[in-house]
Amino acid sequence: MSAVTATTPRWRLSTSAAGCRTACGRRKTSSGVQCCDAPQVPKFTLLIFDPVSVLLETQSMSRYKPGDCIEGAGGTKAGDYILPEIATLLLVGPRGAGKSTLVNRITRVFDKDDDPFAPDRAQVSRNSKSYGTLLLWEYPIPRNSTAICIYDTQSLSSNQQNNFKMLQQWMTKGISHAETTMCFSRDTDEGNKTKHIKPLGRQFSFLSCKTRKVNFVIFVVDGVSILDGIESNKKGYIDILHETFMYPFLSIGDDKPVVVVTHGDRLSMLQRAHVQNELAEVLGIPVQQIFDIPGSDDYQTDLAILDMLRYCIQHAEQNLPIKLNYLLEVRGRETLKNAAERLMALDAVIEATIIFLCIMILLLRFSDKLLQL
Ligand SMILES: Nc1nc2c(ncn2[C@@H]2O[C@H](COP(=O)(O)OP(=O)(O)OP(=O)(O)O)[C@@H](O)[C@H]2O)c(=O)[nH]1
Numbered sequence: 001m002s003a004v005t006a007t008t009p010r011w012r013l014s015t016s017a018a019g020c021r022t023a024c025g026r027r028k029t030s031s032g033v034q035c036c037d038a039p040q041v042p043k044f045t046l047l048i049f050d051p052v053s054v055l056l057e058t059q060s061m062s063r064y065k066p067g068d069c070i071e072g073a074g075g076t077k078a079g080d081y082i083l084p085e086i087a088t089l090l091l092v093g094p095r096g097a098g099k100s101t102l103v104n105r106i107t108r109v110f111d112k113d114d115d116p117f118a119p120d121r122a123q124v125s126r127n128s129k130s131y132g133t134l135l136l137w138e139y140p141i142p143r144n145s146t147a148i149c150i151y152d153t154q155s156l157s158s159n160q161q162n163n164f165k166m167l168q169q170w171m172t173k174g175i176s177h178a179e180t181t182m183c184f185s186r187d188t189d190e191g192n193k194t195k196h197i198k199p200l201g202r203q204f205s206f207l208s209c210k211t212r213k214v215n216f217v218i219f220v221v222d223g224v225s226i227l228d229g230i231e232s233n234k235k236g237y238i239d240i241l242h243e244t245f246m247y248p249f250l251s252i253g254d255d256k257p258v259v260v261v262t263h264g265d266r267l268s269m270l271q272r273a274h275v276q277n278e279l280a281e282v283l284g285i286p287v288q289q290i291f292d293i294p295g296s297d298d299y300q301t302d303l304a305i306l307d308m309l310r311y312c313i314q315h316a317e318q319n320l321p322i323k324l325n326y327l328l329e330v331r332g333r334e335t336l337k338n339a340a341e342r343l344m345a346l347d348a349v350i351e352a353t354i355i356f357l358c359i360m361i362l363l364l365r366f367s368d369k370l371l372q373l
């Protein structure tokens, strides 16, 4: 991947550019007169995404096995951790944010290498009347993988209590393929009509799917709705995102979810940068944790997807629990070391006592001899 100066998909904006909310870059001068500057286009560094780097990264991700990203801090090895059978990533996001589309988009990156004409897997909501995704659905990534899977989920509703209950259940009890964990009312896009969905339970219980512990969360948000929220100053959408994102059960260890911004193909570069910066500020995370992944089919999107997957896997592995016998082994080693240290200290005391006693005996003998004289 070579770097030249120009415009880029993975931009980093200066604060002044991010703060500029008007399209023409209007600013107030000291005299209070508004002047219209040229649009504040930030300095971007273009990363040219060539097919070879995408191919290499795809192959590297396809070879991944749980435990491969463990760095071995403090002398630990992959075998010292409780590795998941399959690294499990959970998609969370509002209605129509593009979770199912993202599953198809991620799959396509790997299909290019394996089967370019394979059909899409996840069902995408075509209009606001459709219910959207209703069941938790497991998608191995790539299709035949036994190392990584992504769970597509039903959307968040405008009822935060229901969202929190659902998320807590997923994050604490685990998730399994073809299951709805709870039934609750869901808003339509018009906002005021509410449709009640009957409990579905384990519709496909004959599949007897394994329950998976979530290893990392991917928080999917629609860039267009965020920009609308910012520009119309209606905080509703952003507030729900913020509250949900901050929900402690969504964090794995200290790691908050990775954020994927969709619908970027419907925004200008500057708007996309603005959304990214605004999200970083609202959610209190670095921009490196936010991935701009539009529906577009190009190498830069492919690389952003691979980048995002790698981020998830690395952070998931940083938070894997350590095995009990490793802890006991370390404890045992520490206890032995402490005991040895204590013995050595005791040894010194005993030595000093023996020397003292010898001196005393010598003194006594010497004094006896003196008395006999
Ligand atoms: N232009 C554009 N459209 C997108 C993008 N992502 C999703 N969409 C469209 O947005 C609509 C909703 O997408 P879905 O993937 O079904 O959204 P979802 O989050 O799975 O929705 P629920 O299942 O209802 O929670 C569909 O019409 C998609 O084609 C994107 O990046 N760009």
Ligand SMILES: [Mg+2]
Pocket: 099, 100, 101, 123, 124, 125, 132, 133, 152, 153
């Ligand atoms: Mg969906």
